[in-house]
Amino acid sequence: MNQISLFRDLDEMMPWNDRLQELEVVDVRDEAPDVKTFTFRSRGKWFRYKPGQFITLELPTTSGPLMRTYTLSSSPSRPLTIALTVKAQADSVGSRWMFENLRPGAFVKAYGPSGDFSLHRHSTAKYLFVSAGSGITPMMSMLRWLYDCAPLTDVGFVNCARRPEEIIFRKELELLATHMPCLSLSFIVEERSSREGWFGHIGRIDGVRLPLLSPDFREREIFCCGPDPFMRVVRQMLEASGYDMRRYRQEAFAAPVEEQVPAPFLATGDFKAPVEVITPIRFALSGVEAECVAGQTVLQTARGSGVRIPAACETGLCGTCRVKKLSGDVEMSHNGGILDDEIADGFILACCSQPLTALDIEA
Structure with a gap:
């Protein structure tokens, strides 16, 4: 009797990508209060991404599909599964839906990977x-990759939490520190806990604590991620210390606020009625030809024509709406959601691209 082999080499499998959207939940694990890790696989596929990148999930909520972006906590050095570690805030619709509905055996659609927040683009010794x-x-994604592929790398790891029990991955980090001789691990909590004793740092990171935790921080490539107020404090602290900010990287999912420039005043005699400019767009895979009115984006035109292009942030930051431009020119004003080599290959972000000429879009 022939049996299906469970083992397949990677070169016998296809890498997962945007066209291979469906993921299967294989494990759900509690990490900390209101924090869970969801592990996924894609049958017969392997995952190719850079440590630190993110994907966008399409969650089928009762009120309709909901797009939410989450960073991968897994390492591409273990390519048969990927993992998302999610904290469910009280007012969060997406993460609460995941907590209540995603169980082993469940399926969900996803897009990606995307993002430029990765040590792979900023190789250094420390x-x-x-x-x-x-x-x-x-x-954690980057540290897991280093543990598997470059365990002697000099890494300082500082994590801040409200209470000791809220430190995510604490046990695994302490275990990694015993196997990575050049890993310096530090935790800071804001308050003690009645659940367990705490003999570590208490308070918040500042210009006094940072040199104690990492005396040579000026010699290191620094990666920072957390709530916006936290990252502002870290950035200001580093700037005040004389740190070379060209070596500073931070990850955020909020688009920068644009300065509002008032429209110039026109005298009554100078008024001219606007001329409506219409640009044709052909969505090749959908077989739809549409008209884009001046001021509209490719994404807005697609939606108005019944063409579905996944989108999450809609500010040019997450990269979910990345599509291939087959021909034509656009004006694209993004916030880091697409890489230069992707642009060179003809990709655009539909949410922040306006046509300059007739377009053919692979969507």
Whole structure:
């Protein structure tokens, strides 16, 4: 009797990508209060990504599909599964839906991977990872990769939490520190806990504590991730210390606020009625031809024509709406959600691209 082999070499499998969207939940694990790790596989596929990147899930909620972006906490050195470590805030719709509905055997659609927050693009001899709360996830992805592939790398790892029991991955980090001789691990909590004793640092990271935790931080490539107020404090602290900010990297999922420039005043006699400009867009895979009115983006035109392009942040930051431009020119104003080599290959972000000429889009 022939049996299906469970073992397949990677060169016998296809890498997962945007066209191979469906993921199967294979494990759900509690990490800390209101924090779970969801592990996924894609049958017969392997995962190719850079440590620190993120994917976008399409969650089928009762009110309709909900797009949410989460950083991968797993390492590409273990390519048969990927993992997302998610903290469920009280007012969060997406993460609460995941906590209530995702169980082993469940399926969910996903897009990606995306993002430029990775040590692979900033190779150096010494790193410092600074994080708070669930901002630890990209740091864990990078540290797991280093453990598997370059365990002698000099890494300073500083994580801040409210209480000791809220330190995500604490046991695994302490175990890694026993196997990585050049890993310096530090935790800072804001308050003690009645659940367990704590003999470590108490308070918040500042210009006094950082040199104690990492005396040579000025010599390191620094990666920072956490809530926006936390990252602002770290950035200001480093700037005040004279750190070379060209070596500072931070991850955030909030688009920068654009300065509002008032429109110039026109005298009554200077008024001219606007001329409506319409640009044709052909969505090749959907077989749809549409008209884009001046001021509209490719994404807005697609939606108005019934063409589905996945999108999450819609500010040019997450990269979920990345599509291939087959021909034509666009004006694209993004916030880091697409790489230069992707642009060179003809990709655009539909949410922040306006056509300059007739377009053919692979969607």
